Amino acid sequence: MKPRSLTYRRGIDLSIRVISSLAALFGIIMLGWILGTVLFKGAAAINWAFFTELPAPPGMPGGGLANAILGTLLITLLSVLIGVPVGLAAGVWLAEFGQESKLAEVIRFAANLLMSTPSIIIGVFVYVVMVLTTGKFSGTAGAVTLAIIMLPVVARTAEDMLALVPSALREAALALGMPRWKATLGIVFRAAQTGLLTGTLLAVARVSGETAPLLFTALNSPYWPESFNEPTANLTVTIFNYAMSPYDDWQTLAWGASLLITAGVLGTTIITRGFIWYRSR
Template sequence: MTHTQKRILINDIVMALSTLSAIIGIGFLLWILGVLVTNGLEALSTTIFTAEGAPPGNSEGGLKHALIGQLILVSYAALFGVPLGILAGTYLSEYGLKSKMAETIRDISDIMMSAPSIVIGAFVYAIVVAPMGHFSGWAGSIALAIIMIPIILRTTDDMLQLVPSTLREAAFALGAPKYKVIIQVVYRGAKAGILTGVLLGVARVAGETAPLLFTSFNDNFLNTNMNEPMASLTVTIYNYATSPYEDWQQLGWAAAFILSMFILTLNIIGRLFLLKRKGR
């Protein structure tokens, strides 16, 4: 066998193994989605969106309390996390640049993005829940915001750095102060990328369960008071899916389907915005 034939053989083997691995991975993904869609659609009904939690055996139970609670928790997390993430990313890109402090913040952000969410939950439990003496919606939103900030920070930093420096120089040459250059020139050039980061950050925290177990806990009834334990879709899925009652398990499948479709939609929208920017 010649050297060229040997290289072709190795290439074919590696290509075959890579293709097989991709098929196996996609196969498992389609299997999971198939089971989720089949069981989720079967369990869906209008009662799920209009009724609150009910005892086992009651067919009138729904997920209204969990849906509203999840929306409130994620909304407050975004209210805290989005501005902080964008402003921090702006500092790194426009002021910190390649300074030692900026690089340290970037490294910490990368570590935070890969940190287990249960660790964030335990941290917020120690600094918020324990001093307050009880679980609360505020603690849950703070935990989700902490998870969200590094994602938005790094995305904003990367997107702002992609804006050509010539645009900044042109604005400075016209006499615009730095803050106006950032708001009216840099942000405009990177708005699609920043929005993508925000959507991906929201999608990430919308599916978190572990930090909420330590912070907002759960409630089987509708509660909009952020100073008290609050229901969430993710914790409700955990409770219902692990219960021995068939009707609760069906509600768990419906909740998992709703949450998965929501996260999938946000990810698709985020990717479309990113592709739109690349197309420019």
């Protein structure tokens, strides 16, 4: 190794320190810039009508996104009802029964693959399977798409959380004569409940901000969501449509919707993370 003068080495070290501090600062500034923009522009659109009224035609005063807010909540709720039980079941099987078996390895790989599949591909898949066959866009198709995105995340998180529960606890329950299902649901689940809950919440938060998979499944609608068998209004696709429109008041509404979605997703994430941090102290 070539000997270098101390001044040179200190100089290099100092410049790297400065660069890396600046990079961290850059990250913070970008976060602040994005959140600040959303807050500033979104707050201008938020008022009572925003939460209570249907969208108005461009140029008309007033109008809100009440239908889209409700639609997003309903679609997310339905997707949780489909995705979480199946995901938990898969997680239980992987952690309790499958473990190191060949099949478990294959399922894990499939779950990883599904997790890394772009959400728009899941949208295309559900479009072909559900929209093309029934001939119409529907809220159900949107919820199924979100459920598929949620499924592998819930499964892998559940597996990790269940695997953390010490085997002695399972064995103690089984030794008392508890059937396996009761030991799993009553004892192991209870021991892992914080992890299961927070993991699921994080997955739901992520999915509720998704847009691409809803573009051609739930589509969008200017009306109240009355049935899950027709296009259902939702916030994220509304943002896309309104932002791409040439009308100023629609773009303002899009910013309002952005603020709402960001607050919802970030709020859930921060509260969940805070809870994990608080519990782990």
